[in-house]
Amino acid sequence: MTPLLFVAVLLVYHTPVSALENGLALRPPMGWKSWERFRCNIDCDKSPDECISEKLYKRMADELVAQGYRDLGYVFVSIDDCWSMPERDQGNRLVADTKRFPSGIKALAKYMHDRGLKLGIYADAGASTCRGYPGSMQYVSTDAQTFADWDIDMLKFDGCNVPDPKTAGLIYIAMTDALNKTGRDILYSCEWPLYQLEFKLEVNFETVAATCNTFRNYYDVQDKFESVQNVLDFYVRYQDDLTPHQRPGAFFDPDALVIGNFGLSHDESQTQMALWAIWGSPLFMSNDLTEVEPGFKAILQNEAVIALNQDPEGLMGVQIAKLGGVRVLRRRVLPKIKDSYSLGLAFVYTNQGGSPKTLSVSAQDCDLKDTRGYEVVDLFSNATLGLLHPNDTMSITINPSGVRLFKATIVGS
Numbered sequence: 001m002t003p004l005l006f007v008a009v010l011l012v013y014h015t016p017v018s019a020l021e022n023g024l025a026l027r028p029p030m031g032w033k034s035w036e037r038f039r040c041n042i043d044c045d046k047s048p049d050e051c052i053s054e055k056l057y058k059r060m061a062d063e064l065v066a067q068g069y070r071d072l073g074y075v076f077v078s079i080d081d082c083w084s085m086p087e088r089d090q091g092n093r094l095v096a097d098t099k100r101f102p103s104g105i106k107a108l109a110k111y112m113h114d115r116g117l118k119l120g121i122y123a124d125a126g127a128s129t130c131r132g133y134p135g136s137m138q139y140v141s142t143d144a145q146t147f148a149d150w151d152i153d154m155l156k157f158d159g160c161n162v163p164d165p166k167t168a169g170l171i172y173i174a175m176t177d178a179l180n181k182t183g184r185d186i187l188y189s190c191e192w193p194l195y196q197l198e199f200k201l202e203v204n205f206e207t208v209a210a211t212c213n214t215f216r217n218y219y220d221v222q223d224k225f226e227s228v229q230n231v232l233d234f235y236v237r238y239q240d241d242l243t244p245h246q247r248p249g250a251f252f253d254p255d256a257l258v259i260g261n262f263g264l265s266h267d268e269s270q271t272q273m274a275l276w277a278i279w280g281s282p283l284f285m286s287n288d289l290t291e292v293e294p295g296f297k298a299i300l301q302n303e304a305v306i307a308l309n310q311d312p313e314g315l316m317g318v319q320i321a322k323l324g325g326v327r328v329l330r331r332r333v334l335p336k337i338k339d340s341y342s343l344g345l346a347f348v349y350t351n352q353g354g355s356p357k358t359l360s361v362s363a364q365d366c367d368l369k370d371t372r373g374y375e376v377v378d379l380f381s382n383a384t385l386g387l388l389h390p391n392d393t394m395s396i397t398i399n400p401s402g403v404r405l406f407k408a409t410i411v412g413s
Contacts (some may be wrong), residue, residue, distance in 0.1 A: 024187045025213035025308045026248040028282045032060050032078025036256045036286035040082040040131045044100055054101035054108050063289035065115050072301055076154055077112055078120030079133045088134050093146050108152040116176035120154030125171040126161030144178035154187040154241035159195035170198045176211045209250035214282050221255035223263035224400055228272045229350055236319045248314040256281045257285045259300055260292035267402035270380055273299050274346045274405040277309040278331045304379040321365050331368050335413035340370040345406045349398040358397045363390050374408035
C-alpha cells in the first residue's frame with residue numbers, strides 16, 4: 001500500500017484557536033449518532049419509527065435516559081445528514097425539514113437539554129452535503145450562528161463536494177473561527193483528515209488538532225467485523241504519526257460503535273469496545289437502543305471500560321507487540337508514580353475461525369516494567385489476576401475475533 005502522507009507542512013492559514021481554549025472534549029465525548037444504523041432514510045410514511053426525524057431523535061434520547069446510558073456519560077444525541085430542507089430560506093439560513101422536524105431544531109435541543117442531554121447536528125464543508133442537501137461552503141458564518149441560535153452543542157462537519165480538496169482546510173478553520181464568534185460552546189467534530197488522506201494530500205495533524213475537538217481520519221465504520229479490523233490495521237500502521245497529536249480537547253475518531261446491531265458477535269463487540277477504550281476514542285453508539293440485547297448493552301455500559309476510555313491524560317494507545325497472531329495494545333493511564341504509568345492492555349485475536357488462543361505472556365512484553373509491580377484486573381470479567389512484577393508471566397486465553405482487556409494499576413499509586 002502506498003504510504004499516506006503524514007508530513008507536517010507549513011501552512012499559510014492563519015493560526016486557529018486551540019480546541020483546548022474552548023474548554024470542550026477534555027475527555028472523549030460520548031453519545032449516540034444516527035448515521036450507521038439509520039443512514040438517510042427520509043420515508044416517514046413507510047418507516048415512521050426509523051426515518052430521520054425529530055421522532056427518532058426523541059425516541060433515542062428517551063432510551064439513553066431510561067436505560068441508564070446518560071448517567072454513564074452517553075449524553076450527545078447527534079443528527080446526521082438529510083435533516084434539512086433541499087433549499088435555504090430567503091436569508092440563506094438552513095431550515096429543518098418541516099414535515100420530519102415540525103417542531104424545529106431549537107425545540108429539539110430544548111427536549112435534549114431538559115433531559116440532561118446535548119444535541120449535535122450535521123453540516124458539510126462543500127457546496128452540498130454527501131447526500132445532496134445544502135452545504136456550508138459559502139455560508140460558514142451564517143450556519144455557525146444558526147446552530148448557536150438553535151442551542152446546538154456539537155457540530156459534525158463533513159467534507160463531501162468541496163471543489164478543491166487542497167483548500168478544504170481553509171473552510172474547516174473558518175468554521176472554527178465562526179463557532180468561536182457565536183459565543184456558544186459547540187464541540188467541533190471534523191472530517192477534515194479523512195478527505196485529505198483520501199486524495200493523498202498532506203495532513204498537518206497538529207493544525208487539525210488545534211482546529212477541531214475530534215477528527216475522523218479513516219472511512220466510515222460498517223456493521224461487520226472486517227470493518228473493525230480495517231480500522232485496527234490503519235491505526236496500527238500509522239500510530240507513530242497519529243499519537244503525538246492526541247490530547248485532551250483533541251481526539252482521533254475511528255467512527256461509531258456498531259455494537260448491538262446485526263454484524264458483530266459478542267466477542268467481536270467486546271473487541272471494538274476495547275479498541276476504542278485503548279485509543280481513547282469518542283464513544284458514539286449507532287444502533288437502535290430499543291433493540292440492543294442485554295449482553296451487548298452490558299458491553300456498552302461496562303463502567304470499568306468506560307473509565308479506561310475516559311482517562312483524563314487523554315493519551316492514545318498503541319500496539320507494542322504481536323505474539324502468535326495476537327496483537328498487544330497498550331495505553332498509558334492514571335494513576336502514575338512520577339514517570340511510571342498504570343496501563344490499559346488489550347490482547348486482540350483477530351482470527352475469525354478456529355479455536356481459542358492461549359498465550360503465556362511476560363510482563364516485560366506488555367511494557368510492565370516498574371519493579372513495584374502492578375495489580376491486574378480483567379475489565380470484562382472483573383476477575384483479579386493478582387500482583388504482577390516485571391519478571392512474571394501470565395497465561396491468557398482469547399476467543400477467535402475476541403479480546404482480553406486489562407487494567408494494570410501500578411502498586412503504591
